[in-house]
Amino acid sequence: MSPPEDEIEDNGQLEELLTFIRDSRGFDFTGYKRTSLARRIRKRMQTVGFERYPDYRDHLESNAEEFQELFNTVLINVTSFFRDIEAWSFLQTAVVPDLVAKTDPAQEIRIWSAGCSSGQEAYTLAIAFAEHLGIEQATKRVKIYGTDVDEEALREARTGLYPAKALERLPEGMRTKYFEPSGELFAFRRDLRRRVIFGRHDVTRDAPISRVDLLACRNTLMYFNVEAQVKIIERFHFALHESGYLFLGKAEMLLSDSARFDVANMRHRVFRSRVGGGHPRGTRFDLAAGADLRDANRRRLVTDLALASAPDAMLGVDSDGTVAMVNGAARLQFGLSSHDVGRPFHELEVSYRPTELRSAIDQAHAERRSVRLTAVQSRQPGDDAQHFDIIVRPLITSDGEDVGAAITFVDTTEATRLQREIKRAQENLATAYAELQSTNAELETVNEELQSSIEELETTNEELQSTNEELETTNEELQSGNEELETMNEEMRIRTAELDETRTFFEGVLSSVEAGVVVLDGQLQVRSWNRGAEELWGLRADEVFREDFFKLDFGLPTDVLRERVRTSNDTGERSGPLKIDAVNRKGRPLVCRVSCSPLHGPGEGVVLLMEQDRKS
Known part of the structure; x- marks a missing residue:
């Protein structure tokens, strides 16, 4: 049964609005779950009096301040100190001692709080390590990076100032130990505050912080769809040291990612990066030095990113169409040398043989996504044919600048040959064992039924996970709304008291x-x-x-x-x-x-x- 035409039209208009926001403001909401995202955008549209997405887009074009109001509505900044205390207790008793024990005292313990909102989680991490190491050692050995896409929340986090209500979850001893009165607010202690660095970072687009021992990203992944979650987890794995820890929220899971992560504690959503899993490490991205890194040398950045992308034969081409990098496998495969670095890419034979690559590069830049060419055949005189899968990836910096492209050649020759041999062997076996065809068919039917059952179970599991994430999102929205109602109720109480006092005064006068x-x-x-x-x-x-x-x-x-x-x-x-x-x-x-x-x-x-x- 197909959806109603008005629903299809609404979905199309929503996608056009998201594309407009991405292109005009550089903020990409397209990876967010559509149900919760549409609900939050609709809430803001109702506030300003719009029913249709195109009308609201016109309002955004004519009112630049509305973008900030929309972002504040979509980005639900619900956080607190030691949120989900049982999970934090496990982190303090199991994860923190392990990280401290295996890290050389002369080296920093690097921690990344992704999606830190107004900073409570980053400061909680500082408290957890200070409780184990002592404040003096923590100020020497621990460095924490707090990142978020919400600039307003980051400004609040940088101040380190919080009302008394925000500190209610902390024991009295911790409040006096780590916070100092500052007027009506409380300030996080300065020596530890200097070890926490805050900066804007989009986990869906920007390069990850590298060499991280502990990465905390709690109740952030649940706002993204499955495709965006997979990309984010891949970036997180790249950021972590081998055997580094990933700390997720209670509504989030790592489904089918055992190749890169082991479970440290499933109940508290703590995972450990597997030794040797995933991709090679070597490229370094540091939040504190990000601007210097971008300004230092564009060609070096292209080279580092391309080398980190894949282990096969690979070329790096900058945005001007000049060859910036040729790795060793590419030199052997295509007869290139270091002298080809700096030449225009179109002058190299590999740009058009075994297939035309320049159009694929243009497509990757235009669509800002990877372009894959499969089963490309290459034949050299006197040699057997080779087969490649060619992947062209645009290289995007943390500022959203497209600085070039990485071209990876995955040799599938052996796989193709094996597939052909398997096919011939299957044909021979089918001829030799014709009497077993009936049995094979029955086994195939049973296998398909089992596979169908497994897929249904996986689908049910994913639906339950999605429902859990939706419920958690709704809970945070309700919590945010409850806080707003409490504030309004307090204001109404004050106004009522003032009116009662005024009425009593005038009645007395009369x-x-x-x-x-x-x-x-x-x-x-x-x-x-x-x-x-x-x-x-x-x-x-x-x-x-x-x-x-x-x-x-x-x-x-x-x-x-x-x-x-x-x-x-x-x-x-x-x-x-x-x-x-x-x-x-x-x-x-x-x-x-x-x-x-x-x-x-x-x-x-x-x-x-x-x-x-x-x-x-």
């Missing part, structure tokens, strides 16, 4: 006035009837509240005042005192002087001042 004071609203209904009016006419305030003044039955003939009151209410002008013969609450005749004044302006009500004329 009660202290000896003359009768009556306040009428714009419809000339009684809103206030002070004590002087009660004593003069014998009517209580609760008897006349919101009653039509001219329908009240008391000793003052109100019809005489009708025209003056309406004129004052309509024009907003004051009317002088008018003497009227009346009868007080005791039935005694008196002459009452009545003055009429506007309450605020035309149509907003009047104030009547009633005094007994002492001369009467």
Whole structure:
């Protein structure tokens, strides 16, 4: 059953909006899960009064400040110190001692907190190591990198200032040991603060920090789709030292990645990088020196990135189309030498033989993704044919600059030959053992059923994992909304107290006035009837509240005042005192002087001042 056309149209418009945000602001949301991402964007659209994605895109184009509001809505910065205390206890008792024991005292223990939000997790890591090493040793041996894509959250993290409520999870001893009062806030202690470096970093696009002993990325992966999660985990594995630790959130898992990670503790989501797993290490990316590295030498950066990409024959071509690197395997395979470095790529025979590569390079740059050419055949005179899978990867820096391309030649000749031999052997076996075909068919059917069952179980497991991540995301959104409601409730309580105090004050003022004071609203209904009016006419305030003044039955003939009151209410002008013969609450005749004044302006009500004329 296909989705409704309006849903397809909405999805297409959402993708166009995400592409616009990526191209105009350099922020790539395309790897995020669509359900939660669409929900957060819709929430912001409702706030500013838009129903359709194209209309909201026009609003973004004309209002640059709206981008920051959108980012703050999408990036849910829910964090705290020692969040999920059982997991942190395991980290302190098992992981931290192991890292300290196996690291030379002369070397730094490098820690990366990816998706650190406003910094609580990075400072928690500093506290955990300081508790084990002591503060003096921690300031010498531990360096922590806190990264996030949210600049506003990073600015808060750099200050190291937090309200008392944020420190509630910390034991009293830790609060006094690691935080100092700073006005109404508390500041993280300076000596440890200098060992924590914060910087903007996009885990989906930017080069990872290298040689990391412990990488904490908690409740961040759950916002990305499966493809983005795979790429991020690959980058994390590249960043970690062999036997380094990866610390994830309770709603996150490493599914089918046993080639690169071993499980240290599944319950607390702690994994260890496998020795010898994954790709070769050697390229160094350091957050603190990132700008210097980019400015130092573009060609050296291309070379380092290309060498880190694959172990096979490989070329590096910079953005000007000049050969920047030729590794040893490529020299042997294609007869190249070090003299070819610096030459235009199109002058080399390998650029068009065994296949045209220049168009593939242009495609990789244009689409900013890897381009794969499979089963490419190369035949040299007098030699057997060779087969290659050719992969062209654009090389993107942490600033999003496209500095070149890496071309990798994966030799599949032996695999192709083996496939052909296997096919011939299968044909021979099929001929020789025709009587076993029925049995083979039955076994194949059973195998397919088992495979189908396994796939269904894997699908169910992934759906459960996705549901768990969605629930965790919803929980964080609810937590964020609850904090906003608590703030609003506190403001309303303060406002209510102020209004009560003001009302009590004005009631006291009116009660202290000896003359009768009556306040009428714009419809000339009684809103206030002070004590002087009660004593003069014998009517209580609760008897006349919101009653039509001219329908009240008391000793003052109100019809005489009708025209003056309406004129004052309509024009907003004051009317002088008018003497009227009346009868007080005791039935005694008196002459009452009545003055009429506007309450605020035309149509907003009047104030009547009633005094007994002492001369009467």
